[in-house]
Amino acid sequence: MLLIACPWCGERDEVEFHYGGQAHVAYPSDPEALSDAEWAQYLFVRDNPKGPFAERWSHAAGCRRWFNVVRHTVTHEILAVHPAGRPKPVIA
Amino acid sequence: MTVDGLRRSPLGDLPETLGHGVRLREIPFLTQLNLRLAPGGGAAARVAEVLGAALPTEPNTVTDSGDLRLLWLGPDEWLIVGPDGAAPDTEGRIRTALPGEHACLVDVSANRTTLELSGPGARTVLEKGCALDLHPRAFTPGRCAQTLVSKVNVVLDQLDAEPRYRLLVRGSFARYLADWLLDAMSDTALIG
Amino acid sequence: MSHELPEHPDWLWRTPDPKRAYDVVIVGAGGHGLATAYYLARDHGITDVAVLERGWLAGGNMARNTTIIRSNYLCDASAAIYEHALKLWETLPEELEYDFLFSQRGVLNLAHTLQDVREGIRRVHANRLGGIDAQWLDPDEVRAFCPIVNTSPEVRYPVLGATLQPRAGIAKHDHVAWALARKADAYGIDLIQGCEVTGFVRDGERVVGVETTRGRIGAGRVALAAAGHTSTLADLLGLRLPLQSHPLQALVSELLEPVHPTVVMSNHVHVYVSQAHKGELVMGAGIDSYNGYGQRGSFHQIEHQMAAALELFPIFARAHVLRTWGGIVDVTPDASPIIGSTPIENLYLNCGWGTGGFKATPASGRVYADTIATGTPHPLAAPFALERFTTGALIDEHGAAAVAH
Numbered sequence: 001m002l003l004i005a006c007p008w009c010g011e012r013d014e015v016e017f018h019y020g021g022q023a024h025v026a027y028p029s030d031p032e033a034l035s036d037a038e039w040a041q042y043l044f045v046r047d048n049p050k051g052p053f054a055e056r057w058s059h060a061a062g063c064r065r066w067f068n069v070v071r072h073t074v075t076h077e078i079l080a081v082h083p084a085g086r087p088k089p090v091i092a
Numbered sequence: 093m094t095v096d097g098l099r100r101s102p103l104g105d106l107p108e109t110l111g112h113g114v115r116l117r118e119i120p121f122l123t124q125l126n127l128r129l130a131p132g133g134g135a136a137a138r139v140a141e142v143l144g145a146a147l148p149t150e151p152n153t154v155t156d157s158g159d160l161r162l163l164w165l166g167p168d169e170w171l172i173v174g175p176d177g178a179a180p181d182t183e184g185r186i187r188t189a190l191p192g193e194h195a196c197l198v199d200v201s202a203n204r205t206t207l208e209l210s211g212p213g214a215r216t217v218l219e220k221g222c223a224l225d226l227h228p229r230a231f232t233p234g235r236c237a238q239t240l241v242s243k244v245n246v247v248l249d250q251l252d253a254e255p256r257y258r259l260l261v262r263g264s265f266a267r268y269l270a271d272w273l274l275d276a277m278s279d280t281a282l283i284g
Numbered sequence: 285m286s287h288e289l290p291e292h293p294d295w296l297w298r299t300p301d302p303k304r305a306y307d308v309v310i311v312g313a314g315g316h317g318l319a320t321a322y323y324l325a326r327d328h329g330i331t332d333v334a335v336l337e338r339g340w341l342a343g344g345n346m347a348r349n350t351t352i353i354r355s356n357y358l359c360d361a362s363a364a365i366y367e368h369a370l371k372l373w374e375t376l377p378e379e380l381e382y383d384f385l386f387s388q389r390g391v392l393n394l395a396h397t398l399q400d401v402r403e404g405i406r407r408v409h410a411n412r413l414g415g416i417d418a419q420w421l422d423p424d425e426v427r428a429f430c431p432i433v434n435t436s437p438e439v440r441y442p443v444l445g446a447t448l449q450p451r452a453g454i455a456k457h458d459h460v461a462w463a464l465a466r467k468a469d470a471y472g473i474d475l476i477q478g479c480e481v482t483g484f485v486r487d488g489e490r491v492v493g494v495e496t497t498r499g500r501i502g503a504g505r506v507a508l509a510a511a512g513h514t515s516t517l518a519d520l521l522g523l524r525l526p527l528q529s530h531p532l533q534a535l536v537s538e539l540l541e542p543v544h545p546t547v548v549m550s551n552h553v554h555v556y557v558s559q560a561h562k563g564e565l566v567m568g569a570g571i572d573s574y575n576g577y578g579q580r581g582s583f584h585q586i587e588h589q590m591a592a593a594l595e596l597f598p599i600f601a602r603a604h605v606l607r608t609w610g611g612i613v614d615v616t617p618d619a620s621p622i623i624g625s626t627p628i629e630n631l632y633l634n635c636g637w638g639t640g641g642f643k644a645t646p647a648s649g650r651v652y653a654d655t656i657a658t659g660t661p662h663p664l665a666a667p668f669a670l671e672r673f674t675t676g677a678l679i680d681e682h683g684a685a686a687v688a689h
Contacts, residue, residue: 001583008151008239012276015584016240019573021528040674044526044617048515050577061245062238063151063166073529074577083228 003020006059022046023068102266111277115211119206123174129195138189210256297469305502313337314346317409318464319649324343325471328657338480342461348611349566350640354452361667382463391452396441396552419448490629507632512612514635530571531581535608539563554590581610621680623665
């Protein structure tokens with residue numbers, strides 16, 4: 001059971017949120033220049049770390065805003081919450 | 093012909109119901125306008141002027157202007173709630189503040205109906221299905237929230253310290269939510 | 285169907301120290317790893333094999349699944365490999381000389397919406413064309429087959445029909461692992477527990493061994509069979525895979541008298557329920573939407589699952605949940621596994637079985653062993669190659685995989 005701190009609404013139960021997978025995955029700047037393998041990497045492959053993971057969440061049942069969270073995938077500890085568009089915070 | 097004879101509220105057959113220290117009724121057909129614009133800009137200032145109250149910028153708070161309530165829904169989004177029939181006039185007034193602005197105003201009155209839950213036992217009833225901290229130290233008149241009550245999306249608005257809450261709920265979920273609230277109200281051990 | 289648990293022999297396998305090197309090193313002693321070892325020996329005479337396990341034998345998803353065995357998948361490639369598994373399951377207890385309580389009591393997949401009905405009937409036709417037993421049951425036939433399912437039209441999601449695979453069923457998961465382990469051990473294969481792989485030894489583009497918590501072990505070929513932990517291992521080689529690891533939960537009730545004659549699955553209200561031989565109800569929940577390695581899931585998934593179970597089975601209203609747990613499943617973008625070689629020479633991959641790996645255990649092991657032994661993909665494994673994500677030849681089984689993703 002996660003308690004996620006929405007940057008706008010504060011701490012809410014995880015059932016109010018929608019998960020968006022890995023954060024900071026940029027759309028390729030020139031998709032047509034990519035090889036099939038590179039396109040497959042962009043389309044299908046995401047990090048899957050055992051440890052801190054920067055990921056996107058949307059406060060779907062609340063203010064409906066997207067934001068980013070750094071969460072530890074083993075302990076579920078939330079290490080940082082940062083607004084969408086900001087760089088990933090450095091986690092020691 | 094007026095629409096009065098044609099329109100039906102989702103809970104038109106719900107009688108006002110009294111429980112132990114708690115009362116539930118539907119307030120149908122409230123005016124609801126969804127407004128989106130950049131906060132803190134010229135448009136926001138002009139809207140505040142025509143409505144006579146500032147759009148709240150603190151998350152999950154409400155400002156009052158006469159019989160209108162201005163609910164924060166997001167950093168650039170508000171719900172303006174007023175009495176039945178106020179939509180055309182309110183929309184017209186707000187539109188005068190928006191020419192040339194990057195803004196969006198939509199009449200969403202038909203989207204939701206409103207349940208009013210009030211009385212000293214109202215908080216206890218609500219807490220049975222709502223994960224928010226509704227204790228007065230955390231949630232007071234003037235606060236609102238979009239959240240889940242028994243899995244149903246609601247806009248929750250606390251009107252006074254009685255406490256009196258409004259739950260704005262989508263039409264197709266209204267019957268379920270009303271039934272759930274009636275069931276929650278039936279617990280006689282609520283008020284000591 | 286057996287009712288008695290078999291007596292255990294005094295020992296099932298040795299506890300060897302690792303040798304300096306093996307022809308094949310399998311990483312992960314779950315069902316798939318053990319089956320791979322068994323078939324390497326049985327089909328290919330390859331017995332210079334070690335199966336390395338960081339925890340204890342069959343203590344991961346093999347100990348945590350809901351033991352459902354069926355082959356009624358939609359796509360030809362999946363139906364073929366799961367049906368191959370089902371045929372192997374039918375002969376394995378005798379072959380392994382171990383009664384692991386394989387019980388072909390049938391699996392019902394319920395339909396609650398018109399779309400469910402269409403999908404179910406389509407799948408029945410597809411299965412029959414592929415030579416797989418499949419029937420469509422109307423609600424009365426569902427009630428006749430499984431009287432405890434609530435087929436009242438009054439519920440929120442009424443049962444409009446169901447697919448039935450009569451040869452499907454359940455087995456005792458621990459016994460499956462022990463049966464495979466005993467035979468693999470008898471072939472001289474080393475099953476090494478408490479031995480975690482911490483790195484790989486490379487010679488240029490080739491893998492030539494693994495670093496472990498019990499020292500370096502040389503390997504002619506390295507075969508991963510580590511389910512939810514595959515990406516963590518592949519990361520050590522700089523190999524990025526289309527896998528995401530999620531907790532998947534299951535639960536059991538206390539022991540009850542036999543009341544549930546079959547296996548019931550419902551995609552729509554999301555529940556799958558059977559009754560194990562001892563009498564406990566075994567139920568599966570959905571996966572958590574977010575990545576996790578914690579072997580525990582969110583409470584609301586259990587809550588949701590219980591609500592669904594009670595709607596379908598009012599008779600369970602007074603049953604108690606005895607235990608809940610989570611396993612780490614590795615999910616691919618098309619809900620189908622990845623089997624085959626990798627861009628790194630001598631490194632083989634068998635992963636991505638997601639929420640449905642148990643039922644595939646013997647076929648997975650057999651085609652993986654064949655692929656490792658011959659260096660070319662087994663025909664049943666070929667469609668599941670890693671390259672499909674580049675070619676676009678995906679095998680979309682989100683529907684028939686039957687667990688909410």
